[in-house]
Amino acid sequence: MKPLLQIAGLTFVCWLASATTQAGVVPLKDTGARPTIAAVDDNKPGDTGKLYRKMIPAGKDLDADWLASLTERGHALDAAITGSKKDDTLKYIGMPVGGIACGTLVMDGAGQLYSWNIFSDSSTGVVKQDVELPEGYIGFKNGLRKTIRVLDGANFMNPPTIEKFPAPLAQGFAIKFADGVVRVLGEKDWETVEFKGRWPIGEVSYQDSHSPLEVTLSAYSPFIPLNVEDSKLPVTVRSYRIKNRSTKPVSFDLQGWMGYPKYTKALGGKPGRVAQKDATSLVYSMQLPQKGKGRKPTVQTKGSMALTYLGKAKQVDHDGTPGLNASFTLAAGETKEFTFLISWHFGLNAYAPKFASAQAVSEYVVKNFQRLSADTQRWVDTWNDSTLPQWFMDRAMAPASTLQTANVKFAGDRFWATEGIGAGPGTCTHVWAYAQAMGRLFPSLEQNLREKTDFGEGRNSQLPDGGVPFRPSNNAQVAIDGQCGTVLRSYRGHLVSADSAFLKRNWPSIKKAMLYLIEFDKNDDAYDGLLDGEQHNTLDAEWYGKVHVLCSLYLAALRASEEMALNAGDKDFAKLCRDTFAMGSKNIEKLYNGEYYVQIEDPKHADAIGVGPGVYIDQVYGQFWADQVGLGPLYNQEHVHSALNAVWKYNYLTDVGPFREVFRKGRFYAWKGDGGVIMCSWPNGGITAKQREFWTFGYFNEVMTGFEHQLAAHMIGTGDPDLLLKGLAVMRTVHDRYAPAKRNPYNEIEFSDFYARAMASYGSLIAISGFAYNGPEGMIGFNPLVHPDNFRVPFTAAKGWGTYSQTLGNKEMKVEFNLKYGSLRLQTIRLTPKKEQSTHAQVTLNGKTLAANLESNKGGASIGLSEPVTLNANDRLLIQLK
Numbered sequence: 037m038k039p040l041l042q043i044a045g046l047t048f049v050c051w052l053a054s055a056t057t058q059a060g061v062v063p064l065k066d067t068g069a070r071p072t073i074a075a076v077d078d079n080k081p082g083d084t085g086k087l088y089r090k091m092i093p094a095g096k097d098l099d100a101d102w103l104a105s106l107t108e109r110g111h112a113l114d115a116a117i118t119g120s121k122k123d124d125t126l127k128y129i130g131m132p133v134g135g136i137a138c139g140t141l142v143m144d145g146a147g148q149l150y151s152w153n154i155f156s157d158s159s160t161g162v163v164k165q166d167v168e169l170p171e172g173y174i175g176f177k178n179g180l181r182k183t184i185r186v187l188d189g190a191n192f193m194n195p196p197t198i199e200k201f202p203a204p205l206a207q208g209f210a211i212k213f214a215d216g217v218v219r220v221l222g223e224k225d226w227e228t229v230e231f232k233g234r235w236p237i238g239e240v241s242y243q244d245s246h247s248p249l250e251v252t253l254s255a256y257s258p259f260i261p262l263n264v265e266d267s268k269l270p271v272t273v274r275s276y277r278i279k280n281r282s283t284k285p286v287s288f289d290l291q292g293w294m295g296y297p298k299y300t301k302a303l304g305g306k307p308g309r310v311a312q313k314d315a316t317s318l319v320y321s322m323q324l325p326q327k328g329k330g331r332k333p334t335v336q337t338k339g340s341m342a343l344t345y346l347g348k349a350k351q352v353d354h355d356g357t358p359g360l361n362a363s364f365t366l367a368a369g370e371t372k373e374f375t376f377l378i379s380w381h382f383g384l385n386a387y388a389p390k391f392a393s394a395q396a397v398s399e400y401v402v403k404n405f406q407r408l409s410a411d412t413q414r415w416v417d418t419w420n421d422s423t424l425p426q427w428f429m430d431r432a433m434a435p436a437s438t439l440q441t442a443n444v445k446f447a448g449d450r451f452w453a454t455e456g457i458g459a460g461p462g463t464c465t466h467v468w469a470y471a472q473a474m475g476r477l478f479p480s481l482e483q484n485l486r487e488k489t490d491f492g493e494g495r496n497s498q499l500p501d502g503g504v505p506f507r508p509s510n511n512a513q514v515a516i517d518g519q520c521g522t523v524l525r526s527y528r529g530h531l532v533s534a535d536s537a538f539l540k541r542n543w544p545s546i547k548k549a550m551l552y553l554i555e556f557d558k559n560d561d562a563y564d565g566l567l568d569g570e571q572h573n574t575l576d577a578e579w580y581g582k583v584h585v586l587c588s589l590y591l592a593a594l595r596a597s598e599e600m601a602l603n604a605g606d607k608d609f610a611k612l613c614r615d616t617f618a619m620g621s622k623n624i625e626k627l628y629n630g631e632y633y634v635q636i637e638d639p640k641h642a643d644a645i646g647v648g649p650g651v652y653i654d655q656v657y658g659q660f661w662a663d664q665v666g667l668g669p670l671y672n673q674e675h676v677h678s679a680l681n682a683v684w685k686y687n688y689l690t691d692v693g694p695f696r697e698v699f700r701k702g703r704f705y706a707w708k709g710d711g712g713v714i715m716c717s718w719p720n721g722g723i724t725a726k727q728r729e730f731w732t733f734g735y736f737n738e739v740m741t742g743f744e745h746q747l748a749a750h751m752i753g754t755g756d757p758d759l760l761l762k763g764l765a766v767m768r769t770v771h772d773r774y775a776p777a778k779r780n781p782y783n784e785i786e787f788s789d790f791y792a793r794a795m796a797s798y799g800s801l802i803a804i805s806g807f808a809y810n811g812p813e814g815m816i817g818f819n820p821l822v823h824p825d826n827f828r829v830p831f832t833a834a835k836g837w838g839t840y841s842q843t844l845g846n847k848e849m850k851v852e853f854n855l856k857y858g859s860l861r862l863q864t865i866r867l868t869p870k871k872e873q874s875t876h877a878q879v880t881l882n883g884k885t886l887a888a889n890l891e892s893n894k895g896g897a898s899i900g901l902s903e904p905v906t907l908n909a910n911d912r913l914l915i916q917l918k
Contacts, residue, residue: 085721117233119145132440137386145231146223160458161186189704248282293359339382435794456788462507469521471795491545502552520589527596565620580638588658632682649722701734712739742793753803817866
């Protein structure tokens with residue numbers, strides 16, 4: 037696959053009304069005029085195919101400037117995640133600022149903290165609310181729910197703000213001037229407040245014409261990819277960089293305060309002041325009521341919080357709330373940084389084994405502050421040091437913030453998660469199979485899921501027949517897509533390892549999981565490399581017949597298992613997988629209708645829910661997975677590309693509002709003025725009135741970002757210029773839907789807040805970089821698909837991360853690997869120079885020439901080092917091809 041040299045040309049304008057409209061708060065009631073077309077959700081007969089074609093125009097008429105911004109960093113419409121007081125775009129921002137699996141604590145665009153769900157692990161959503169169902173719409177489960185719950189999109193329709201849902205405790209920071217003037221570091225007391233999102237760090241700047249001081253806040257919890265232990269600290273860091281912009285010295289006090297949460301009981305009265313060697317803390321001991329099975333609290337949990345200043349401070353009273361005060365004088369033009377910590381400890385298992393109290397957390401952070409802050413800042417700088425547009429980098433990473441919410445947890449040493457905060461228990465195998473971010477940023481957490489949960493010895497772990505329950509903590513049911521996903525995630529876990537130890541430990545269980553699928557194939561209507569029969573899947577129903585998406589995933593799992601079997605020395609099983617794959621790769625074309633893939637329904641279950649001849653967003657999902665882990669084409673790529681184009685043609689909308697006026701069943705994850713890709717359409721008919729009666733039919737009318745991100749990454753990864761641009765358009769449509777003017781850009785909502793499936797977004801970075809990595813073999817490769825002449829991007833590996841950059845000329849290619857953290861073992865580097873036949877490669881590590889062999893062909897160039905080398909932090913590997 038050759039890279040696209042310059043993709044921002046305007047030759048695609050014909051398929052490109054603008055998707056950049058910034059609507060305000062979405063209405064909670066139906067106020068628009070009805071279209072003349074009757075709604076179809078009443079199950080009246082009619083030509084639904086004609087209706088779908090009318091409501092989803094084939095021509096998308098997208099704005100040319102918006103199109104150009106998809107690939108051009110620094111373009112006027114390159115929409116980074118930012119907010120400003122001047123245009124009222126601060127209030128919906130809710131960036132997580134706590135550690136992995138330490139509960140939920142978010143910061144709005146003005147630097148204020150809310151959603152203090154750090155006291156237990158039983159919260160639902162960022163905040164819990166119900167929103168009125170718009171008039172005429174059909175709620176969840178065919179109208180069983182009369183309101184929009186958090187699970188159905190309440191926090192999408194009515195985005196939480198600190199004003200709507202005030203914190204349960206008095207807390208804040210302020211500057212007190214010598215003349216007694218107090219300026220709270222929030223939105224109200226400063227003329228100019230600006231937010232810059234560089235998650236995991238959020239930067240907020242405060243300026244005022246009447247203040248000699250300007251302040252910049254950097255707020256975060258330590259977040260260091262590959263280092264789980266230092267990324268799961270129950271603490272938020274608030275570093276204030278204060279500049280005296282006047283011509284005279286300025287004296288002031290910096291204050292922080294924190295009270296007891298309203299629903300807690302203080303133990304021992306007022307908080308105690310603790311002086312450390314390099315810091316001062318106020319420690320709050322408290323008792324929290326925990327609800328039992330009845331309505332009354334039956335269990336009391338003791339916990340603690342600490343407010344810490346890194347330096348000497350006095351205890352003060354701020355309007356009745358205890359706090360800390362530190363006094364300073366800044367000379368004219370002088371700038372200094374001052375840091376507070378808020379830490380907590382409520383027995384949640386992410387941190388309980390390591391720390392005894394919030395004060396112990398504080399002491400650890402203070403002692404290691406320079407390293408923790410430097411490594412976090414280094415990651416942020418590395419991630420944002422790219423030639424790709426900032427909107428792209430922001431959206432690829434933003435959903436990973438779900439790791440810093442109550443969505444993820446530990447039970448002892450076992451990592452587990454829900455689907456969204458407080459919803460969908462059991463680290464659901466089919467939902468989490470979409471997520472790509474955690475598997476790349478923290479491979480050990482995914483490996484933990486395989487070894488402690490999927491293949492462990494606990495209740496409802498892998499069954500004797502090899503099946504892996506899709507909600508192991510809840511039941512023993514197997515979902516076919518989740519089963520395939522478990523095999524594929526195992527292969528990714530192998531690739532991102534430094535050696536083959538993970539695969540060797542788990543190969544018997546992985547093999548059993550694959551055999552479950554092969555036996556399923558053998559026991560259905562025919563052993564043909566395709567799946568048939570009753571198949572539970574991520575849309576919460578049993579589908580029957582030959583289901584394109586599940587057959588596609590099966591083929592990907594077969595290829596992954598073949599590769600793992602060969603590595604494990606299991607040649608017989610490798611052959612079984614290869615032969616089965618060969619049958620399926622041929623037979624899946626029976627599902628192709630000349631434009632896209634369809635489900636061949638089982639006539640014995642004619643009225644069962646499914647998509648049948650519909651255009652389903654996930655129909656070629658297996659190829660997305662194959663691309664992510666370098667398995668190559670699974671089946672006819674011309675047909676696969678045609679299917680992706682069909683999803684664009686029949687499912688992509690620049691405004692879902694008119695569509696939902698007609699198709700009123702479904703939850704609310706996109707609304708009037710929002711673009712999006714609906715789950716399924718039937719432009720050629722084929723959906724029956726009986727099938728529309730299923731409550732799960734509502735899913736097909738919905739827009740869900742995890743599915744969209746999978747689609748976008750797949751389109752991008754094809755390298756086809758038209759599809760690549762369409763994939764970027766899909767991803768940008770998600771980004772615009774979550775613009776700060778409309779709602780929280782960090783909280784992509786599906787079944788509750790911070791939904792795990794949305795972490796598929798990271799797959800777009802893998803795709804656009806053409807990134808390939810095999811840790812045990814010491815192989816790394818890049819094939820940039822946008823502006824490869826001058827390309828720079830971050831990467832993560834088994835034990836280290838850094839920056840890759842390349843420049844291309846007609847006669848030579850220059851490449852640099854700059855490792856920023858950890859180590860990177862290399863034996864083979866795969867590149868894509870302009871010249872089809874490079875003849876010479878020069879490789880140097882920190883200036884020292886390395887012996888290397890070059891193999892060059894039409895597919896690119898492979899540089900094999902005579903001896904493996906290990907790069908350490910700050911090492912630079914340079915390659916020059918001629």
